[in-house]
Amino acid sequence: NAGVMQNPRHLVRRRGQEARLRCSPMKGHSHVYWYRQLPEEGLKFMVYLQKENIIDESGMPKERFSAEFPKEGPSILRIQQVVRGDSAAYFCASSPTTSGANVLTFGAGSRLTVL
Amino acid sequence: QKEVEQNSGPLSVPEGAIASLNCTYSDRGSQSFFWYRQYSGKSPELIMSIYSNGDKEDGRFTAQLNKASQYVSLLIRDSQPSDSATYLCAVIKAAGNKLTFGGGTRVLVKP
Secondary structure, three states: OOOOEEEOOEEEEOOOOOEEEEEEOOOOOOEEEEEEEOOOOOEEEEEEEEOOEEEEOOOOOOOOEEEEOOOOOOEEEEEOOOOHHHOEEEEEEEEOOOOHHHOOEEOOOEEEEEO | OOOEEEOOOOEEEEOOOOEEEEEEEOOOOOOEEEEEEEOOOOOOEEEEEEOOOEEEEEOOEEEEEEOOOOEEEEEEOOOOHHHOEEEEEEEEOOOOOOEEEOOOEEEEEEO
């Protein structure tokens, strides 16, 4: 029973390039959350998705960032035209339908470095 | 005022002692409270959840919740060097659907 799978684990991009981070939730989990963690800081909520729906994107920057969770395949967090301030660890978490955020399982994270 | 506040530390405790971590939250209607542990470079892992006032014990860990004071704490008894990590307090706000995290408290247990 694989846990939450995130890839890539490490990603290096130059300023202005695009970054795509993928997250496959645990089997049986239909809710996905994305969090960002800057160095030496706590986790900041970005977006909450269910299959084919964005439920809460109140933590997403208004520009350059988007997220999706298609009917088939992983959830994707996309960052366009990356800047140095986007360098962070991006964690995905999933939960079963009935538990919501009360039972979150985190993936290992994707660490983005912008040169 | 931050939604969830923690002292960043580091909190240094000798091996075998009790580590006491505190967390305050701003949304009085919050219903669900969690403590996560995060080792450096790793993902957060859930240690404790607490939903009602009082104490909840699990092994060497005790979570304490006081909704009137908007305060939740974590005690680690018989601290071990392997407990050295950052401890994150998290809250689900009233009618909320996501975890809001504090900045974390770094704990160092010295042999």
